[in-house]
Amino acid sequence: MTGSTSPTGSAQALNLPGNWQQVKLFRIYNHYRLVVSLMLVGLLFIDPVAMEPRFRWQDYYQAGVVSYLALNAFIGMTLFAGFQPSQRHITLSILLDILIMHGLLISSTGITNGLANLVIISVAAGNILTPSRMGTFYAALAALCSLGISSWAVLVLDESGDDIVRAGSLGILYFAAAFILQNISRRMMRSEALASSRARSIAELEQINQQIIQRMRTGILVLDRTGQIRLANAAAEELLFGTPGAEDSGQVQNRVLPQPLKLGLEDWLKDPRKRVAPFQSASTSPLLQANFTQLDQEQGDLILVFVDDMSKVTQQAQQMKLASLGRLTAGIAHEIRNPLGAISHAAQLMEESPSLDEGDKRMLDIIRRHSRRVNGIIENVLELSRRKAANAELVDIPVWLQEFRRDFLQTQDDQSSPVRIDLVIDPDVPAARFDKSQIEQVLVNLCDNGLRYSQQQCGEKHIKLSAGTTEDGERAYLDVRDYGPGISKEHRSSVFEPFFTTDKSGTGLGLYLARELCESNQAHLSLVEDDQPGCCFRITFAPPGRMI
Incomplete structure (x- = not known):
């Protein structure tokens, strides 16, 4: 031209x-x-x-x-x-x-x-x-x-x-x-x-803003004063409804606001200075924090809502705390292990003495158990500080889960108490993208805990692994259910906190490490609250198309 x-x-x-x-x-x-x-x-x-x-x-x-x-x-x-x-x-x-x-x-x-x-x-x-x-x-x-x-x-x-x-x-x-x-x-x-x-230029800016809003990890909602959803970005869809994001705006508007968020909206409308308490939209969803503001200051008809994943904030704080603890432990691990090794060695020598009575043997058993516990705490904290980045790959869930069950059973060589692992897999489970070694480490931890608590409750090492598809049909999940005494309501919100344990022999870092590994693979580990016996932990994987 x-x-x-x-x-x-x-x-x-x-x-x-x-x-x-x-x-x-x-x-x-x-x-x-x-x-x-x-x-x-x-x-x-x-x-x-x-x-x-x-x-x-x-x-x-x-x-x-x-x-x-x-x-x-x-x-x-x-x-x-x-x-x-x-x-x-x-x-x-x-x-x-x-x-x-x-x-x-x-x-x-x-x-x-x-x-x-x-x-x-x-x-x-x-x-x-x-x-x-x-x-x-x-x-x-x-x-x-x-x-x-x-x-x-x-x-x-x-x-x-x-x-x-x-x-x-x-x-x-x-x-x-x-x-x-x-x-x-x-x-x-x-x-x-x-x-x-x-x-x-305005259209391009609007498109760029739309893409930025859709890619934000903070959930953004536009509501009217009755709680009807007008607009929602992909993060809000995923945090509140467990779906990666609806393509049809009409589908978004037909969504029903989760009841905890609706109650928070009503409280905020009564007193805008009041901060809404953190909530969960479902039993398997992360802890969320909502902040409200008027979209139009003059009319005030529409309300803008920012939904943040509190687990991310908590996770960052815990990572900072454990990173400092990891550096401290790495610095003094050598100094601790030397006297710890000497104590363990002295206990072994004392066991060989023929003149030990029953009281001395009980004391030696206490020394051995607590030495192993201290060493386990040091190993777990050091593992946090030197954790590697996830090497994700696309995994066929049914095939991988069957292989994991077979390999895990081979490691259980206690013939006095046979291990029973039921495997239930839905036929249309989608693939998932994660690091197999890290998620297998999570599963080993959950299976060991489940088998131990099942044996304590019913005298049999029995757990069930269930793989299925989320309601949106795009993500896979994996349930690990035991038949133990379960977790009391007052402890359910604390099970993933570091150093929290109800077992005197535990370190309190197992479930925290498991959730950390899941988060690094963009998966979510949660405790399922239902009326069935025992307790059930669920790993919800990210959509297979999302890159890690």
Whole structure:
């Protein structure tokens, strides 16, 4: 494309973006021509006798008016049929208008006829539709035709020389209309180009903002005062409803606000200064914190809600705490293990003494157990500080879970108490993306705990592994259920905190490590609250398309 505005060599169609307004103006101009031609034909039937002595060639005039009507009707039908005119079609139409009008002038009463005023409109329309040098050519052609008709009438028909003066005046009007409308049209085109550029910039900014909002990990909701959801980003969908995000806005608006969040909204409406307490939208969802603000400060009809995952904040605080603890432990591990090793070695030597009584043996057993516990605490904290990044891969859940069950059973060589692991897998479980070694470490921890507590409760090492699909049909989950005494309600909110344990021999870091490993694989470990015996821990995996 070149920068020239001349239409002489242009066959470019006007149905391109940005020229639609020019096509619209041409359609309007053609409607005007059609109305004018209908009026001219109608005047032929009103008083045909009165115009006979005044017209030079009445037959030619009538034929020209009818032909002009037929031409405009044809162009109107083609436009109505969907024809998209190019620049040369518009140029040809303006030229034909100027020539036909002057033909009607020469066959009627000459330049003094009122039809001469219609030529001004044709020149003006040409300069609006093609604000370039071609518009000046229209004015020049119309001026030459008017002067030619007047000169011919004076020389051949001996008419008054005033017609030449009138023709000159019309020529001045033609050029004046051309220059004025060209200037106005250029300014309008520049204004339109600027408006279009700004509209594109606004649309691009809106699209960028939309993408940023959709990719944010903070959930964003727009509600009305009744709690009806107007808009929600993908993070809000995932945090509140367990789905990665609804593509249909109507589906989002049909969502029912979780009851804890709805109650929080009602409390905030009563007292906007009150901070809403953290809540869970479901038993397996993370702990959430909602913050409300009015979207429109003047009207206050819509409410903007920010939903944050409190587990992320808690996790960061715990990571900072354990990172410091890990560095401290790494620094003093050598100093602790040396005396700890000496204590353990001394206990082993004392066991070999033949003169030990039962009290001394109990003391030695206490020394051994607590030495192992101290060493386990050091190992777990050191493992936190040197944890590796997840090496994720796409995993077929049914195949992987069967392999894990087989390998895990092979490590259980206690023949006095056989291990029973039930495996239930839904047929349509989707694949998941995670680090197999890290998630297997989580499963080993959960299975060991489940087998131990099941044996304490019912005397049998028995657990059940269940794999299924979440309600949205896009994510897989894995349940580890034991048949032990379960976890009391007052302890359920603390089971994933570091160093929390109800077992005197435990370190309190197992479940915390398990959740940390799940979070590093974009999975979520939660305690399922139901009425079944024992307790159930659920690992909810991320959608398989999400990269880690």
